[in-house]
Amino acid sequence: MGDAVVGIIGMGDMGKMYARRISxxxxxxxxxxxxxxxxxxxxxxxxxxxxxILENGHLVSRSSDWIxxxxxxxxxxxxxxxFGPSTKMGAIVGGQTSTKAPEIAAFEKHxxxxxxxxxxxxxxGPGVNPKGQPLVIIDHRASPQSVALVSRILSCFESTxxxxxxxxxxxxxxxxxxxxxxxxxSMGTAWHANNxxxxxxxxxxxxxxxxxxxxxxxxxSNKWHVYAGLAILNPAAKAQIxxxxxxxxxxxxxxxxxxRDELTRRIYAAKAAVFGAGTRRKDEELLLQDDLLxxxxxxxxxxxxxxxxxLSLLAMVDCWHRLHIIPYDHMICSTPLFRLWLxxxxxxxRNDELLNECIDTAIEDxxxxxxxxxxxxxxxxxxxxxxxxxxEAYREKFEKVQGYFEGRFxxxxxxGNEMIRTIEEGLRERRGK
Numbered sequence: 001m002g003d004a005v006v007g008i009i010g011m012g013d014m015g016k017m018y019a020r021r022i023s024x025x026x027x028x029x030x031x032x033x034x035x036x037x038x039x040x041x042x043x044x045x046x047x048x049x050x051x052x053i054l055e056n057g058h059l060v061s062r063s064s065d066w067i068x069x070x071x072x073x074x075x076x077x078x079x080x081x082x083f084g085p086s087t088k089m090g091a092i093v094g095g096q097t098s099t100k101a102p103e104i105a106a107f108e109k110h111x112x113x114x115x116x117x118x119x120x121x122x123x124x125g126p127g128v129n130p131k132g133q134p135l136v137i138i139d140h141r142a143s144p145q146s147v148a149l150v151s152r153i154l155s156c157f158e159s160t161x162x163x164x165x166x167x168x169x170x171x172x173x174x175x176x177x178x179x180x181x182x183x184x185x186s187m188g189t190a191w192h193a194n195n196x197x198x199x200x201x202x203x204x205x206x207x208x209x210x211x212x213x214x215x216x217x218x219x220x221s222n223k224w225h226v227y228a229g230l231a232i233l234n235p236a237a238k239a240q241i242x243x244x245x246x247x248x249x250x251x252x253x254x255x256x257x258x259x260r261d262e263l264t265r266r267i268y269a270a271k272a273a274v275f276g277a278g279t280r281r282k283d284e285e286l287l288l289q290d291d292l293l294x295x296x297x298x299x300x301x302x303x304x305x306x307x308x309x310x311l312s313l314l315a316m317v318d319c320w321h322r323l324h325i326i327p328y329d330h331m332i333c334s335t336p337l338f339r340l341w342l343x344x345x346x347x348x349x350r351n352d353e354l355l356n357e358c359i360d361t362a363i364e365d366x367x368x369x370x371x372x373x374x375x376x377x378x379x380x381x382x383x384x385x386x387x388x389x390x391x392e393a394y395r396e397k398f399e400k401v402q403g404y405f406e407g408r409f410x411x412x413x414x415x416g417n418e419m420i421r422t423i424e425e426g427l428r429e430r431r432g433k
Contacts, residue, residue, distance in 0.1 A: 004027065004028075004065040004066065004149060004153070005027075005028045005029070005030055005063060005064045005065050005066075006022050006027050006028065006029050006030070006064060006065070006066050006067075006068070006153060007029075007030045007031070007060040007061065007063070007064025007065075007066065007067035007068065008029060008030070008031040008032075008060070008067075008068050008070055009031075009032055009033075009057045009060055009061070009067065009068070009069050009070065009071065009079065009083060010033060010069060010070035010071040010079070010096075011031055011032070011033040011037065011041055011053075011070070012033075012070060012071075012223075013125075013126040014070055014096055014122070014125075014126050015031070015033070015068075015070035015096070016044075016126070017126040018068065018070065018096070019031050019045070019048075019051055020048075021130070021156050021157055022153060022154075022156060023048050023050050023051045024156065025153075025155075025156035026050070027050070027153060027156075028050050028051075028052070029048075029050060029051045029052070030052050030054055030059070030060045030063050030064050031045075031051065031052070031053055031054065031060065032053065032054045032055065032056055032057055032059065032060050035055065035056070038053065038055055041053045056083075057079070057082065057083030057086070058083055058086040060083070061083050061084070061086040061087045061088065061091075062086050062087075062088055063088065064088060064091060065088070065091055065092065065149075066091065066092040066093075066094065066118070066149065066150055066153060067087060067091060067092070067093045067094070068093075068094050068095065068096055068120070069093070069094070069095040069096070069097070069103070070095070070096040070097075071095075071097070072097075072225045072229060073097040073098060073099045073102055073103065073225070073229030073230070073233045074102075074225060074228070074229055074232075074233065074391055076095065076097055076102050076103050076106045077102060077105070077106040077109070077110075079106075080106040080107060080109075080110045080111070081106070081109075081110045084106075084107070084110035084111045084112075084115075085110065085111075085112065087111060087112060087115050089112070089114055089115075090114055090115070090116075091115055091116070092115070092116045092117070092118050092142060092146045092149065092150060093107060093111055093115050093116070093117055093118075094117065094118045094119035094120055094138070094150065095107070095119050095120075096119075096120060096121060096122070097121070097229065098121060098173060098177075098226065098229060098230045098234075099170060099173070099229050099230050099233045099234040100119060100121070100138065100166035100167075100169050100170050101166065101167075101170055101233065101234065101235055102233050103119065103166075104117070104119070104140055104166045107119075107140070116141055116142035116143065116146045117140040117141040117142060118137065118138065118139055118140065118142045118146055118147055118150045119136075119137075119138040119140060119166070120135060120136060120137055120138065120150070120154060121135070121136040121138075121169065121173075122134075122135050122136075122157070122159065123135070123136065123173075123333060123334065123335045124335055124336055125222070127413070127417055128336055128417075128420060129421070130157040130158065130159045131157070131158040131159065132158065132159065132160060133157075133159050133160065133336070134159065134160050134162050134332060134333050134334065134335075135154060135157060135159035135160065135161055135162065136161075136162045136163075136164050136169055136333065137150065137151060137154070137161050137162065137163050137164075138163075138164060138165065138166050138169060139163065140165075140166060160332070162332055162333050164333070169333075170234050170235060170236050170237075171236045172330050172333045173230060173234065173237075173333075174230075174234050174236035174237040174240050175236075175240070175323075175325050175327070175330055176327070176330050176333065176334050176335065176338045177230055177335060177337075177338060178230055178231050178234060178236075178237035178240050178241055179240045179241060179243075179244045179316065179319060180316075180337060180338050180341050181219060181227045181230070181231065182231070182241045182244050182245075182379065182382050182383070182386075183244065183312050183315075183316060183341070183379075184212075184215055184216045184219045185219065185220075185227070185378070185382050185398070185401075186248075186312070186375055186378035186379040186382055187212060187216045187312060187375065187378075188216045188217075188219070188220050188401045188404075188405065189374070189375075189378035189381070189382070189397070189401050190371060190374035190375040190377075190378045191216075191371075192400075192401045192404045192405075193374040193377070193378070194370060194371060194374055196371075197405075197408070198212075198213050199213055199408075208308075208310065208313075208344045208347065208348065209308070210419075211340050211341075211343070211344045211419075212312070212344070213412075214412060214415060214416040214419055215337055215340060215341065215416070217405060217408065217409065217412035217413075217416065218337065218412065218413070218416045219337075220398070220401060220402045220405050220406075220409075221402075221405075221406075221409040221412065221413060224394065224395045224398040224399060224402070225391075225395075227394075227398070228391055228394040228395065228398070231386045231394070232386055232389050232390075232391060232394065237386070238386055238387060239323075240319070240323060241382065241383050241386050242383050242386075242387065243319050243322055243323055244315060244316070244319045244379060244383070245379040245380045245382070245383035246319075247315040247316075247318040247319040247322065248311065248312075248315040248375065248376050248379040248380075249376055249379070249380060250266075250318075251263065251266070251311060251314055251315055251318060252311060252372055252373070252375075252376045254266070254362075255309065255311075255362040255363065255372070256369075258363055260359065260363045263359060263362065263363070264359055266318065267314060267317075267318070267355065267358075267359065269321065270314075270317045270318045270320070270321035271317065271349050271355070273320075273321040273324075274317050274320050274321055274325075274326060274327070274349070275317075275346060275349050275350060307357055307360075307361045307365065308358070308361060308368065309358050309359075309361040309362035309365070309368055309372070310348055310358050311362070311368075311372050311375060311376075312375065313344065313345050313348050313349075314358065315379075316341070316345055317345060317349060327342050328342075336420045340419075340420070381397070382397070385397060
């Protein structure tokens with residue numbers, strides 16, 4: 001491919017994925033992680049002759065032409081401060097963190113002035129096929145030749161390149177990820193608080209519920225810092241997570257008070273703003289179809305669908321409305337998880353019969369009140385932890401709920417990966433890609 005050496009500092013799941021893909025394409029890779037992982041990484045990559053595991057980031061920085069920091073956002077400043085001054089003269093540096101504000105600040109502060117900066121972000125997890133997925137390229141301080149080199153290196157992913165500024169990246173990831181994660185974190189917290197495994201309850205199996213459960217499990221099976229960094233360190237995320245908690249609370253109060261007219265008005269106002277004229281045609285096909293929604297389940301589907309008020313989805317659209325977010329505007333920069341979340345949301349909102357059923361259920365059926373109460377508590381609690389910027393408080397809450405569900409993560413991972421793969425392939429076929 002060329003003489004350039006790619007350096008990777010941080011060999012977590014994403015760092016390893018990058019190392020494998022880039023080395024498979026013929027590039028030399030110099031990589032490292034914390035010292036106590038040196039032997040295991042050396043053994044893991046022993047069969048890849050063009051991957052060299054080095055002892056530390058100084059050695060990677062001195063010898064590489066494009067160095068990618070694949071570390072937690074909360075640690076990026078300390079890691080760049082330690083290894084950045086060793087960067088090879090005239091090299092290019094970038095990062096794979098999900099929040100670019102602290103990453104770029106660290107680069108500006110600690111890198112030599114002759115170093116160019118081209119960052120990236122693959123908008124998917126390590127278990128998702130990157131082909132066709134968005135891959136953000138951020139030209140922060142670089143020549144066209146350097147941007148071209150980074151693009152050539154990353155072309156082996158067969159992803160769709162999305163050029164953005166760091167600021168625009170953070171705004172879009174807040175729009176598409178931060179609130180989505182907050183919704184699923186709150187679901188898991190509510191089920192845990194009620195001592196429920198949702199796949200064991202008929203009312204949480206089938207259709208929309210399958211997607212909710214699978215994506216909740218997908219988030220809690222990952223590392224806490226992936227979501228904490230995006231929520232707490234992204235300047236655009238805090239206000240959005242706060243608005244989601246407010247939307248949940250206000251809609252739940254209307255349900256409790258039996259205020260059908262006001263609840264209906266608010267739901268349909270949000271529908272008009274998010275799904276109305278100028279966003280999608282009425283005859284345009286839904287992102288998700290019934291056969292796909294029903295196919296992937298962790299439990300046995302009941303004979304008859306159980307009605308649900310879908311507070312989590314109603315609050316999401318209300319939140320988008322109040323923040324003036326049109327989710328379709330960011331589809332080019334969306335994750336598989338966000339596309340599924342948007343898919344079940346539009347599935348609900350573009351079916352007036354189903355949407356009116358939600359309103360009837362919210363006002364007349366009290367069987368979900370305990371669940372909705374805990375969901376409201378959870379959304380407010382996650383918002384407060386993010387507002388305070390307390391990483392350890394976020395971690396404590398996340399790992400507590402994670403421990404409750406971890407016995408089913410392996411099965412949920414298989415089902416979730418198959419669900420995403422099948423739905424993504426179906427979407428590509430429909431779009432002629």
